[in-house]
Amino acid sequence: xxxxxxxxxxxxxxxxxxxxxxxxxxxxxxxxxxxxxxxxxxxxxxxxxxxxxxxxxxxxxxxxxxxxxxxxxxxxxxxxxxxxxxxxxxxxxxxxxxxxxxxxxxxxxxxx
Amino acid sequence: xxxxxxxxxxxxxxxxxxxxxxxxxxxxxxxxxxxxxxxxxxxxxxxxxxxxxxxxxxxxxxxxxxxxxxxxxxxxxxxxxxxxxxxxxxxxxxxxxxxxxxxxxxxxxxxxx
Numbered sequence: 001x002x003x004x005x006x007x008x009x010x011x012x013x014x015x016x017x018x019x020x021x022x023x024x025x026x027x028x029x030x031x032x033x034x035x036x037x038x039x040x041x042x043x044x045x046x047x048x049x050x051x052x053x054x055x056x057x058x059x060x061x062x063x064x065x066x067x068x069x070x071x072x073x074x075x076x077x078x079x080x081x082x083x084x085x086x087x088x089x090x091x092x093x094x095x096x097x098x099x100x101x102x103x104x105x106x107x108x109x110x111x112x
Numbered sequence: 113x114x115x116x117x118x119x120x121x122x123x124x125x126x127x128x129x130x131x132x133x134x135x136x137x138x139x140x141x142x143x144x145x146x147x148x149x150x151x152x153x154x155x156x157x158x159x160x161x162x163x164x165x166x167x168x169x170x171x172x173x174x175x176x177x178x179x180x181x182x183x184x185x186x187x188x189x190x191x192x193x194x195x196x197x198x199x200x201x202x203x204x205x206x207x208x209x210x211x212x213x214x215x216x217x218x219x220x221x222x223x224x225x
Binding site for chain 2: 004006031033035040041042043044045048050056058088090092094096098100101102103104105106108
């Protein structure tokens with residue numbers, strides 16, 4: 001079955017630590033996205049990538065970094081510069097323009 | 113600045129009746145609109161979409177209506193079922209902006225048996 005796999009499902013971070021959230025897709029999709037969801041809010045775009053080795057900042061990129069070395073993988077690093085990292089993080093992908101995004105099941109990040 | 117807005121945070125409907133979820137947008141460049149359904153602790157699931165060349169798209173119990181002049185879209189669910197209880201997000205994108213998707217804040221639908 002094709003899909004998007006996010007891991008881990010739950011992640012805990014200590015103050016000052018960087019953590020990396022994994023996102024892998026086997027849908028052969030070109031574009032991949034990272035969103036953050038906070039209670040009572042919609043999905044806010046952190047970063048997106050339309051092709052390998054290229055990515056663009058979304059609305060809330062500060063304190064985050066990404067890489068796109070392979071078409072299938074788009075890991076997100078939450079750095080210590082992100083002052084309020086506790087949230088539900090969602091990864092998505094899409095084949096091309098005019099197509100719906102497919103989402104993973106998310107990673108919930110909490111601060112210890 | 114929120115480019116896609118869902119002004120009703122919640123909606124309750126009796127089973128068998130119609131559910132109408134609304135969404136407004138501000139960017140006239142948007143040409144592709146989607147509705148997603150989301151359960152807690154899961155990713156959103158694509159429900160139905162519509163391109164700006166149409167004003168209606170139907171898929172089973174779900175129909176999306178687009179009013180471009182009012183920059184408004186709505187999702188109709190008929191008949192509503194208890195399993196439809198979830199948070200519904202509308203989203204929009206524009207080819208000119210690199211297919212970045214903009215999401216509303218969601219409407220929590222409760223279908224009462």
